[in-house]
Amino acid sequence: MITASTPGRLMLAPMEGLVDVILRDLLTRMGGVDTCVTEFIRVTDTLLPNRTYYRMCPELLQGARTAAGVPVWVQLLGSDPEALARNARRAAKLGAPVIDLNFGCPAKTVNRHCGGAALLVDPERIHRIVAAVRAAVPPQIPVTAKMRLGLQDRSLMFDNASAIESAGASLLTIHARTKVEGYRPPAYWEEIARIGERVQIPLVANGEVWTLEDYDRCRQQSGCVDVMLGRGLVSQPWLALQIRARQQGLPIPEPSLALLSPWLLAFWSRCLNHLSFNFALGRSKQWLKMLCRGVPALQAELAELQRETCPMGFGQRLLQLSDSEAARQHQVDSQPSAA
Numbered sequence: 295m296i297t298a299s300t301p302g303r304l305m306l307a308p309m310e311g312l313v314d315v316i317l318r319d320l321l322t323r324m325g326g327v328d329t330c331v332t333e334f335i336r337v338t339d340t341l342l343p344n345r346t347y348y349r350m351c352p353e354l355l356q357g358a359r360t361a362a363g364v365p366v367w368v369q370l371l372g373s374d375p376e377a378l379a380r381n382a383r384r385a386a387k388l389g390a391p392v393i394d395l396n397f398g399c400p401a402k403t404v405n406r407h408c409g410g411a412a413l414l415v416d417p418e419r420i421h422r423i424v425a426a427v428r429a430a431v432p433p434q435i436p437v438t439a440k441m442r443l444g445l446q447d448r449s450l451m452f453d454n455a456s457a458i459e460s461a462g463a464s465l466l467t468i469h470a471r472t473k474v475e476g477y478r479p480p481a482y483w484e485e486i487a488r489i490g491e492r493v494q495i496p497l498v499a500n501g502e503v504w505t506l507e508d509y510d511r512c513r514q515q516s517g518c519v520d521v522m523l524g525r526g527l528v529s530q531p532w533l534a535l536q537i538r539a540r541q542q543g544l545p546i547p548e549p550s551l552a553l554l555s556p557w558l559l560a561f562w563s564r565c566l567n568h569l570s571f572n573f574a575l576g577r578s579k580q581w582l583k584m585l586c587r588g589v590p591a592l593q594a595e596l597a598e599l600q601r602e603t604c605p606m607g608f609g610q611r612l613l614q615l616s617d618s619e620a621a622r623q624h625q626v627d628s629q630p631s632a633a
């Protein structure tokens with residue numbers, strides 16, 4: 295019986311165009327995350343140059359860990375077993391601690407080239423891909439996979455999971471929806487439990503975990519102790535910390551602007567270091583939008599920032615917000631206590 299205090303790993307989901315080196319750094323420093331996975335690296339029929347791996351996973355230059363010390367797995371997406379195998383060998387050589395294979399991406403361009411979720415109609419090909427990658431990388435480097443329940447329906451979910459297992463993968467993350475179901479709630483966590491009755495490798499449950507309650511229901515219904523958090527964690531960056539604190543019987547941190555504003559500032563400054571002004575603004579507003587969804591209570595306070603269209607103005611407002619929050623917090627802390 296899985297309860298709220300049953301320990302389990304928390305993985306930060308790969309999210310192309312969203313969870314890059316900047317957000318991985320931030321979210322792992324905020325705490326509670328055990329593992330990250332890169333955005334997918336698309337493999338066609340060539341061996342990608344080293345610089346592609348370093349661009350998608352700069353952490354390879356620091357032991358494949360974020361600054362907080364959290365390991366970063368490298369995810370490959372493609373449909374050609376040989377090309378994937380060669381690229382996996384290269385990624386492993388550059389220091390990837392784990393090679394993860396993507397069988398879930400719903401993007402049209404990717405699916406048109408038989409990559410991502412499109413492969414879910416062909417368990418034999420999935421088997422060939424995993425087997426080729428497994429054979430290509432050193433035995434000490436685990437090969438893992440991430441799949442959806444299916445393309446149009448769930449009729450091949452057992453076959454796909456078994457194909458992945460029998461080809462030598464050591465862990466399987468399941469996003470509990472088909473491709474057609476996209477990202478619409480609900481996620482069918484109970485289907486993961488059915489798959490778990492057919493395979494022996496550890497399964498990681500994924501999809502639609504936004505709150506502590508979702509996390510509990512997801513683990514109970516899926517039978518998985520390990521959970522991968524996607525949009526829920528980006529929208530509520532302290533969710534992993536809350537889950538962890540509760541498992542350890544510690545006080546659960548409450549979301550507040552005081553807690554958030556230094557991180558917003560850190561994110562903005564990391565964006566400025568890596569990107570042009572306009573991209574930095576776009577990335578910051580993308581995260582702000584998700585934060586407003588995750589914590590509606592902060593929506594009013596973040597609204598002005600969201601309206602800002604000039605990068606300079608955005609930076610100034612962010613600094614003001616952070617300073618006034620720090621001053622307010624200082625005032626609260628220096629009030630004599632009633633006792």
Ligand SMILES: Cc1cc2nc3c(=O)[nH]c(=O)nc-3n(C[C@H](O)[C@H](O)[C@H](O)COP(=O)(O)O)c2cc1C
Nearest residue numbers: 307308309310333334396469501502503523524525
């Ligand atoms: C913007 C975006 C980009 C994504 N990119 C990837 C990716 O590169 N690789 C992958 O395996 N899944 C990708 N996913 C799927 C997520 O990893 C995850 O399976 C999905 O969001 C469901 O989890 P959630 O409901 O917790 O967000 C992406 C999802 C989103 C929303």
